[in-house]
Amino acid sequence: MPEGVDPSKITTGVVVEPDGIVRHVPTRVEQRDGKYYAIINSLTNSTYSVVWHPLTFSDVSNHWAKQAVNDMGSRMVINGTGEDQFSPNDNISRAEFAAILVRGLGLRLENGASGFVDVKESDWYNDAVKTAAACQLVQGFEDGMFRPNGTIxxxxxxxxxxxxxxxxxxxxxxxxxxxxxxxxxxxxxxxxxxxxxxxxxxxxxxxxxxxxxxxxxxxxxxxxxxxxxxxxxxxxxxxxxx
Known part of the structure; x- marks a missing residue:
């Protein structure tokens, strides 16, 4: 990292796509021979940057998962439910879980039809579900449905x-x-x-x-x-x- 950059002020590495979308890439900071390096772990070749994006959710302040939730939020892997809330004890949907996997791994989103009859291209989770399926992370049911809003x-x-x-x-x-x-x-x-x-x-x-x-x-x-x-x-x- 350049001289003068505070390693404690780096939350994660990111890729800025041509369409302006910013996505997380798994990143860790380590010290070698007195110098700090940001190790960016990506499955694709892209142009990367590092960002300082601290995030805390007010409703996890006394929750057992506080550290993990805030860390994943700061890394742009998870999203809240509005007004600094995360709703930690709510059940997560299949679509949300697929999206977290895709974001967490830093996968580039794929566009187009997902291949599941109950996932429309206009749905917010379409690209994440399509990407997860393409990477063989998720599978649908025998009836061709993904049941995105179902619990997991x-x-x-x-x-x-x-x-x-x-x-x-x-x-x-x-x-x-x-x-x-x-x-x-x-x-x-x-x-x-x-x-x-x-x-x-x-x-x-x-x-x-x-x-x-x-x-x-x-x-x-x-x-x-x-x-x-x-x-x-x-x-x-x-x-x-x-």
Whole structure:
């Protein structure tokens, strides 16, 4: 970084697209031989800048996810619900979760039809859903629908996060370990579906998703907005991207 730049005043790296859209790129600041560097982790070749964008939400001041929510907000990964509010305990929708994954990974948005019958090009989440699908982060249902406004269970979220772990390279960092050993100790392990077992195990092994009180995976519980922010931050940290 140039001399005179305060490293503590850098929130994240960004890309400014030709259409003026600014998007977050996973960035960390580190010191080498007495000099500070902004390490920008991008999946595309672009022109980058670093910004100071501190953000706090008033309704998470005493919340367990305060640090993660404010960090992800400052990095432009998550959005509030209006007037400095984040509504941390509200359930997050499938569209919102897909958008957080896309923003968190710093993916360039794709335009055009998403391919899902219930996602219109005029919907705010169309480009995020299309991008997430193109990167194989999300899948729809057998009827061709994505159900963007539906809630998302912990089990469904873990399958998406596990796919994101492959993109960040975190999956490759995990030691070989079978699913039974990884999930041993959780009282509701028998509730894990065959289609999600490897994803659930990967998320647990990487400590990107943690269990619920009582040694439960609680796979059928819905993900809240606060949990989504915390999971995204853990994914980026564990992957060494922020």
């Amino acid at each position: 269970t912990r089990e469904q979220a873990m399958t998406m996060i596990a796919r994101a772990m492959k993109i960040t390279g975190l999956t490759d960092q995990l030691a070989d370990q079978n699913i039974v050993d990884t999930l041993h100790g959780y009282k509701d392990v028998e509730a894990v579906s065959d289609w999600s077992a490897s994803s659930v195990a990967a998320c647990v092994q990487a400590s990107v998703v943690t269990g619920k009180p009582g040694q439960l995976l609680a796979l059928d519980q819905f993900i809240t907005r606060a949990e989504a922010a915390a999971i995204m931050e853990r994914l980026l940290h564990k992957s060494g991207l922020i």
